Amino acid sequence: MANSSPVQVIAVTGGKGGVGKSNVSINLSLALADLGRKVTLLDADLGLANIDVLLGITAKGNISDVISGDLSLRDILVEGPKGIKIVPAASGTQKMVALNHLEHAGLINAFSELSQDLDVLIVDTAAGISDGVVSFVRAAQEVLVVVTDEPTSITDAYALIKLLNRDYDMYRFRVLANMVRSPEEGRHLFSKLTSVTERFLDVALQYVGSVPYDENVRKAVQRQRPVLEAYPRAKASIAFKQLAQKADSWPLPSTPRGHLEFFVERLVQA
Template sequence: MIDQAQALRHLVHSKDLLSAKTTKVVTVTSGKGGVGKSNFSLNFGMALQNRGYSVLLFDADISFANIDVLMGTPAKYNLIHLLKGEKSIWEIIQIGPSGLQFIAGGSGFQDLVRLREQELEYFAEQIGKLHGHVDFILFDTGAGLSKETTKFITAAEETIVVTTPEPTSITDAYALIKMMHSMGHQVPFRLVVNRVADDREGAQTADNIRQVASKYIGIDIPVLGFIPDDVSVSKAVRRQTPLSVAFPNSEAMQGIDRIASRFLMEERSQAQKTTRGLSGFMQRMKKLWS
């Protein structure tokens, strides 16, 4: 039995010297459900796209996929067509608002683990083709640690954990991080606190998780930022239009924009350290900050 996560990682990150871009794969997840992962993934993707980066948003929630519903862009084909080997990766990529590329999840496909080896190989090979195609691939996963979510997390270079200030959401976020850690996965996590009343509440929530993670599992979990609780989010959902389009100046979108700027700034300093994809990256960053 092949290790699917390893195969995915290998294929997604294998250095293709001919490709112009270095693709970074980021997974967005949470312990508790309904904390705002899909809305964050979509609008974070839009914010990166609006800053001149190309993004592919991948709805990796196989049971309850809904990114296409949030965008109001019905998907002709979805992940299930790929998993069944009926379509290639290029055929299931759809174009959403602002040119954001996305792969819809489709519903009713239970578990990646149940795929036959042959199907898995096709899936991993097809995902591998995305290397160099875009700057960022964002996997929006379902809540909690299903087997497939674990695989997406381990295949990515970094995982953004979304939580709200509610104690149940905090406990579940920590439980997810701890479980991944105890399974031996060295995954860099960063935190986004959604639905905060103010920055102070965001900072308290983040500190809470950071301190526990540092004390009990000895890992640091940096904070990427906070998003205010804002009725514009549910209004945008009802309109089936991304927040970034429906309410670009809303408080929640401003929070997501700050997160995108910070994310890109830290990418830049990482790129300086590792010289990863440096020249094109630096050019875009210069444009962005000038």
């Protein structure tokens, strides 16, 4: 009965573009695969796909083929490094950015057909706070907010948390500081964020650590390979392994929360 256990769904988000969400999503996926988890990575930046580019893989189809009904999710899955499965997004299609609520719901529900083959779904969201980002984040049970040491990163992360908290009653967020010069810088970034959230919102933020700025990440991106695979002993790779160990111990959902979410039928069964 192993496959009726809940799937852990982690949305990687941050509000601002350029904070390294896709790199975090890819390397966290690989580090979880190293722990023996069956991982699927969804490129949820529906109109500006970049996971396939970052990994140098060619997709046969993508999410737009699923939305149009031409292919199933299984048909478009691509095998990535360390056996992870990737759900590629479309590139440069305006209509994918403007999906309505029903289309998002259809897509989230479509994942149920994959649920036998996975333990963890990582959702790499688009930048910003569009309806699409909100749909995917609400449908996950863990929200990993990626911040960097730029004023706009903290303000955008705050805006995203505020929107999810005020409009959708979400109150639990995990925060990762990316591309930091030192562990202290990461903790300082977290305290900057909590100083605003504690004043204005009723939320619980948990700091899950930091990933150091590492030249090897840039080199890996240029080679279209994840840093964890290209440079397994790099400082960033070690940080991603530590993050995966933490994520692996986060509690799994036990009951449906009464709104649209990934793999809800597994929770009902369980």
